[in-house]
Amino acid sequence: LVIRKRPKSLPFTLALVAGVLAVALINAPARAAAFPLAIGHDWWLNTNYASHGRPMDQIFVAIFWLTTVIFIGVQAVLVWFLIKYRHREGRTEKGVYTHGNARLEMAWTLIPTVILIALVFWTKRVWDDYRYSPISDDPSRVKILVIGEQFKWNVIYPGPRNKIGRYLLYPKPTDLKWPTLPDGKSFDYEFPNVPGPAYLPEEQARQALDKFLAANNPLGRDFTDPDTNPDPAGTDPELASLNSYGKTVGRIIVIPKGRPVEIQLGSRDVIHDFFLPNFRTKLDVVPGMRGRLFLRTTDDCPGPREYTLEELRKVIQVDHFDVLALINKDTPKADYYRPNRRKPGYYRFSKNGDTILRENSMITLAVLNELKAAGVEKVPGAIAYDLVCEELCGIGHATMQGKLVVLDEAWMKETPYKYYFPPSGTEPAGKVAMARN
Ligand SMILES: [Cu+2]
Numbered sequence: 013l014v015i016r017k018r019p020k021s022l023p024f025t026l027a028l029v030a031g032v033l034a035v036a037l038i039n040a041p042a043r044a045a046a047f048p049l050a051i052g053h054d055w056w057l058n059t060n061y062a063s064h065g066r067p068m069d070q071i072f073v074a075i076f077w078l079t080t081v082i083f084i085g086v087q088a089v090l091v092w093f094l095i096k097y098r099h100r101e102g103r104t105e106k107g108v109y110t111h112g113n114a115r116l117e118m119a120w121t122l123i124p125t126v127i128l129i130a131l132v133f134w135t136k137r138v139w140d141d142y143r144y145s146p147i148s149d150d151p152s153r154v155k156i157l158v159i160g161e162q163f164k165w166n167v168i169y170p171g172p173r174n175k176i177g178r179y180l181l182y183p184k185p186t187d188l189k190w191p192t193l194p195d196g197k198s199f200d201y202e203f204p205n206v207p208g209p210a211y212l213p214e215e216q217a218r219q220a221l222d223k224f225l226a227a228n229n230p231l232g233r234d235f236t237d238p239d240t241n242p243d244p245a246g247t248d249p250e251l252a253s254l255n256s257y258g259k260t261v262g263r264i265i266v267i268p269k270g271r272p273v274e275i276q277l278g279s280r281d282v283i284h285d286f287f288l289p290n291f292r293t294k295l296d297v298v299p300g301m302r303g304r305l306f307l308r309t310t311d312d313c314p315g316p317r318e319y320t321l322e323e324l325r326k327v328i329q330v331d332h333f334d335v336l337a338l339i340n341k342d343t344p345k346a347d348y349y350r351p352n353r354r355k356p357g358y359y360r361f362s363k364n365g366d367t368i369l370r371e372n373s374m375i376t377l378a379v380l381n382e383l384k385a386a387g388v389e390k391v392p393g394a395i396a397y398d399l400v401c402e403e404l405c406g407i408g409h410a411t412m413q414g415k416l417v418v419l420d421e422a423w424m425k426e427t428p429y430k431y432y433f434p435p436s437g438t439e440p441a442g443k444v445a446m447a448r449n
Contacts, residue, residue, distance in 0.1 A: 030123040058289055061313035061397075061418070064145060064306075065292035067138045075131065142292070145306035153272040153306070154433040156265060159231055160277070160284035160297045163408030165399060166231055167263040168255045169432040171242025178234035180278045182225065185209050185217035191224055192235045194256075199224045230257050231280065242431070251431050264336065265399060265416040266432055268424050269315050270308065277303035285403035288416055294402065315420040316394040321380050324391065328377055334396040336417050339371040340426055345388050361388050372428070374415075394419060 060069055097107060147153050157168040157176045170176050183191040189208040190198040200206065202220060209217035225232075233240050233255070243252035253259065267273045277286050277297045284297040286305070295303045316338050319327070327333050339346045339359040349367065350357030360370040363386040369379050375393060383391065399414035419429055421436050 026119050026123055027126075030126050060290065060292055061310050062288075062291040062293060063308045063310055064138075064142045065310075067141065068292050071131075071134055071138050074134075078127070142306075147272040147274065147306035147308060148304070150272045153274045154268065155274045155276060156267070157276045157278065158265065158286060158297075158414075159260075159280055160286070160401065160405075160412075161280035162282065162406045163401075163412040164262050165265075165401075165412070165414040166257075166260045166280075167265050167414070168231075168260050169242070169266075170434075171251060171254055171431060172434050172438075173239075173242065173244075174434050175239040175242075176276065177237040177239030177241075179240070180232040180280065181234045182232045183209065183221050185212075185214050185221060191221075191229070193228055194235050196235065199228070231260065248431075250428070254431050262414070264396065265414060266419055266424075266429055267307075267309065267416065268433060268436065269313060269418050269420045270311070271433075271436065272308045273306065275305040275307070277305065282405050283403055284401045284405045284412070287400050287402040288397065289400070290397045291416070296403065309418050313418055314395055315418055316392060316423050318390045319393050320390055321384055321388070324375055324393065325377070325380055327395065328375070328380075334415060335375045335393040336396050336415070337369050337371060337373055337375050338392040338394055338423060338426075339369070340392075343392055344390070345386075361386060361391075394423070 057069060057072070060066060155170045155174055155176055157170075157179060159166040159168070159179065168176060168179065187208050188210050190200045190203075193199055199220075202223075203212065206212060209221055212220065229235075235241075238244055240255070241252070242254045243249075246252070265275075275286070275293075277295060278301075279297045279299045281299065283299065285294065286297050286303070287294040288307075291307050291309075293305055293307050295305050297303060319335065324335055327335055339361065341348070341359065343359065346359045346361055348357055349360050349362065349370075358371050361368045361383060363382070368382045368386055368388075369375060369391070374396065375391065394417045396415040396417050399416050401409055401412040403409065405412065423429060424433070424436065
């Protein structure tokens with residue numbers, strides 16, 4: 013290190029700057045609604061719609077600018093030294109090789125220490141708000157169970173009683189009794205005289221149980237647990253089949269706007285990672301463990317609304333979001349269609365009897381042209397945010413995607429969403445859970 017002349021007050025000046033910076037960092041989230049982001053939208057974080065996300069973004073931005081300023085400063089000094097002390101013919105002045113400088117070393121140790129301690133306390137506050145959210149003991153929170161498997165997401169809703177019950181419990185070849193079927197009977201129809209798989213040769217027992225799981229219970233739902241049944245009164249077949257496997261697999265996650273939400277996570281096979289970029293929510297999904305995440309949408313989170321075809325084009329092409337079509341009896345130019353008596357009907361846009369777009373499906377660019385040709389001007393819809401797996405869980409990991417849609421109270425009263433959660437206002441009054449910011 014070459015230093016010719018050092019101002020005596022340098023460490024004190026630097027310590028003062030660091031102190032001011034640290035105080036500014038700690039107080040910044042309390043004062044500023046949002047940090048000014050000088051970098052263009054496409055280069056920056058995507059929009060946050062979770063109440064705990066704003067303080068998270070602020071700490072990210074602060075660390076980004078702190079490290080950027082220090083990086084540029086260090087590089088500038090480095091270049092300045094290179095030029096100032098370059099080799100020149102006839103130069104008589106020599107560099108001084110120092111063997112230590114207590115003040116300077118104190119300065120470059122203490123300043124980062126102060127900054128890092130400030131960041132520790134700030135980070136802990138933001139982390140606690142996210143991971144140990146006040147929503148976690150809010151009795152009015154609605155629950156959702158998401159089960160990952162190679163390579164898709166299964167979504168289970170609690171129904172009006174807000175109960176999920178036991179899942180991911182799989183029978184073993186050593187069990188003395190056959191597992192229970194959805195109708196409450198036991199799985200013994202292939203071996204009526206055998207009390208359970210343990211009484212069969214192991215290979216045969218495995219095959220029988222594999223058959224049971226594939227045909228009756230891929231998610232290991234415990235049919236003896238009354239909490240897994242959303243319709244214990246047996247009043248509504250639609251409600252009773254809410255979480256049948258055909259419906260849960262690949263289903264869209266719907267969350268009610270503004271209500272506190274608990275997302276429980278489980279895995280059927282390997283470790284996955286549940287990541288909602290627009291909701292600053294991310295947690296590994298580990299087999300054998302029930303993960304829990306909490307979120308509440310911000311007030312400015314867009315809910316369902318009517319989109320013109322041009323707006324839809326922009327959202328799909330420029331913002332890269334899918335849009336869920338929300339079509340019902342009140343939608344202009346929509347008609348009701350029921351292909352046959354055994355299947356449920358649905359609302360749709362059509363031309364000459366052909367379906368162009370049906371309710372509860374994703375709007376694509378190709379559909380927009382057809383809608384225009386059919387004279388449709390506006391489509392009610394809701395933005396479908398991405399759910400991605402952020403773990404290298406296998407060869408199909410990159411395509412393991414789900415969608416999350418935020419619906420307002422009016423749409424939560426429509427079929428099929430009305431079956432998903434207790435209606436708003438019926439939940440026990442909870443304390444108001446808000447992210448501190
Ligand atoms: Cu995965």
